[in-house]
Amino acid sequence: MWSKRWVRRYVLLFALPLALSLLVVACIGKVSNAQSVRVAQSSPSPSIVLRIGHQKFDPLTLVKAKGNLKTRLKALGVSSIEWIEFQSGPPMLEALNAGSIDIARTGDTPPVIAQAAGVPLVYVGGSDPKDKSSAILVKKNSPIKSVKDLKGKTVALAKSSSAHYLVVKALEKAGLSWGDIKPAYLSPADARAAFEQGSVDAWGIWDPYYAIAQSQANARVLVDSQQLVKNRDFFLGYQSFVTKYPKIIKAIQQETQTVSNWAKNNPKQVAQLLSPLLKIEPSILEVVTKRRNYSFKPITPEMVAEQQAIANTFYRLKIIPKSIKVQDAIWKPST
DSSP: OOOHHHHHHHIIIIIHHHHHHHHHHHHHHHHHHHHHHHHHHHSOOOOEEEEEEEETTSHHHHHHHHOOHHHHHHTTTEEEEEEEEESSHHHHHHHHHTTSOSEEEEOSHHHHHHHHTTOOEEEEEEOOOOTTSEEEEEETTOSOOSGGGGTTOEEEEOTTSHHHHHHHHHHHHTTOOGGGSEEEEOOHHHHHHHHHHTSSSEEEEETTHHHHHHHHSOEEEEEESTTTOOOOOEEEEEHHHHHHOHHHHHHHHHHHHHHHHHHHHOHHHHHHHHHHHHTOOHHHHHHHHHTOOOOOBOOOHHHHHHHHHHHHHHHHTTSSSSOOOGGGGBOOOOO
């Protein structure tokens, strides 16, 4: 048996230091846990790389050139913006379907084609009408004087583009059917080459290619889009991205509308700003600016009705495989 003196010595020499050690460890653990909580609370949200699809000389191209969007989005966690240019809407929406871009701007027809194909898109905005910014062109010395004269002729156009619908409507107004022409489905660059070489009789196209052809390709306007189509811009988002980041979408809309208001009153400055970026003469860009707008507004019932008319027409012509309801793809922000 240990004496009381040995017990006291044990406590002083072994037990007390052990207790103190355990207390220190416990305190360190609490401090460590507290620090971990603080680190977790102060860690920033994962940075977002925003990928924007645009076409030559559209509203988003102008937003890019003005350069204020990045600052506006920084507070929302966007660390960088990737700008990806496409020649036309259909390949852009293929990229949207693949998840390669988050938001896009196209003409009126590509979203209809994409929705029918099951692309997970939502309409997040549209523009005011720009019904002077596309046309069907022929050569200045062409014997074709009216749309009726296109019967049996070869017409170049980008398949599933806004020009596709323009040509359909122009033919219908002239009493012709789609089967009365020979469509040549070509990208804008290839269509211009074919047009200049005389390989096609006419060309359905939009600005700035339309204005360039008037200036440089000896083109004459057979009919423009006035009184045929509204020819609006539409802004489209990848569904899951829009659902996750509605504030980013709204910020893009606000910045685009700010730029639109500036552009409306400063067509010469717009042309001068974009000319070195697009390698297009300022005089041509000024023409384009005057016959289009750069607005980004919420979707209206009128816009939905116009898009539904395109969908119904294309289903009737068997350009899309099934009937669709455009309203199903309209973004419904919660706030």
